[in-house]
Amino acid sequence: MRTDIDNWSPLSVIEIKEVFAHIPSMWGIAGGWALDLHLGKKSREHSDIDVVIFREEQQVVYQSLKVDWILYKAEAGKLKPWKDGEYLESTNDIWVSKNEDSPWTFQIMLIDSENNDWIYRREKSIKKGKNEIFQWTNNGTPYIKPEVQLLYKAGSKQVREKDFKDFQTILPLLLPKEMEWLKLSLKKQFPEGHSWIGFL
Template identity: 70%
Template sequence: MRTDLDNWMPISVTEINNIFAEIPISWCIAGGWALDLHLGKQTREHSDIDVVIYRYEQQVLYQSLKENWVLYKAQNGKLIPWEAGEFLTSINDVWVSRNTDAPWSFQIMIVNSENNEWIYRREKSIKGAKNKLFLRTNDGIPYIKPEVQLLYKAGSSEIREKDFKDFQNILPHLVLEEREWLKSSLKTQFADGHNWIGYL
């Protein structure tokens, strides 16, 4: 078990792409980096880097990474080694380092899906076509659509200052359809309202 949650030395977007491009699964960059990729520029420092995969492809990922990386499942505020052959049914977050003492290099976010749709775990009625969850940069690097990433940032138990800044940076670049989807999703998750809805 590891407890050094702040011990980060994230690898770059290019390094992530080089690693994951060799793995036969669907994946994309998520988090603040996804929003910066959408804008085509870096807007702030990033203390970590996130990658989204689908739950049903987790074993392919594990087998592809296990030789060069150590994988930990995040469970109840603790980081516990992910054992070979273990299928993560409810854990949504995996942290990865080069060895048991090395800083964290990247984080894997596991998304549920059913048939051809991805499912938002905090409000399962919010879903969308799997083949429309990702966009790509001009260099072909996949990243999660900005309105979906903003939903994840807005829908957590605590909205951090950096998440609101990310929202402010992206908002002028959202087209009407993206704004309307995010507004509708926030209204679905938060029946009593959400303070981002007014901005949308």
Template identity: 65%
Template sequence: MRTDISNWMPLTVTEINNIFSVIPIRWCIAGGWALDLHLRKQTREHSDIDVIITREEQLIAYQHLIRDWILYRAEDGKLSLWEGEYLNSTNDVWVSKNDESPWAFQLMIMDTEENSWTYKRDKSIRRPMDEIFLRTDEGIPYLRPEIQLLHKAGSSQVREKDYIDFQTMLPSLLSQEKAWLKSSLMRQFPESHAWVEFL
């Protein structure tokens, strides 16, 4: 079992696109990189890179990736080898070239229902699958900013970099994006959330 959780040498967005563009699944860049792709510029350093795939297509992704990579389930603070079994509840998979090389990218497994994305922290929050991805001019798919910001805001502990990302994105969010993020936060946090006042 690996414990070197800080041993990262993330791939570039272009390298990720080269890997995933030939795999017949729905996927997109997530995390801080998704926000930077939306802004068309890098706003801060990124210690890792996240790729979203759907739960129902996870084994297709596994069969392609296992040819060149080693995949580890990340669950309950521990990393264990993913050997191709269907992951019913695991949401994160860490990927490296071998069992000693730095982590290259992270897979985030997304749940869907009736062709809609469902938010893992509140299943009543959802969007049609064809609405959740945007693309760069080069055709690289990334997660919509308001959905990415919901993931950041909805965590049990909002990190400083998440708040910085929110403040960076705020001026460029469209009114409908702000409205969706606000209503989603109010649904998850009926007692209010610190970001709502800015929306």
């Protein structure tokens, strides 16, 4: 078990693309970096870098990464080694480093799907086609679409200040259909209301 959660030296977006280029699975940059890729420039400092994969492809990714990396599953506030052959049914967060003592380099988020649809785990009635949650930069780097990433940020237990700032930064770039999708999704997850809905 590791406890050095602040010991980060994240890979760059280019390095992440190199790591995942030859893994036969769908993946994309997530988090604040996904929004900056959509923006086309770096809007703020990022302390880490996140990658999403679909849960059913976890073993393909694990087998490809285990040669050069050590993977840890984040469960109940603890980081424990992810063992070879272990299928993660409910764990959503994987931390990756070169060895047991080296800094963390990236996180993998496991996202759920059903048939050919991505399923939003916090409100399972919210769905999109698997291909519909990704967008690509001009050089072919996949990333989570901004309206989907903003839903993850808005839908967490605690909306951080940086998440709201990310929302304000990206909002002017959202297309009307993207704004409408985000608004409807927030209303589904938060029928009692959400502070971001008024901006949409």
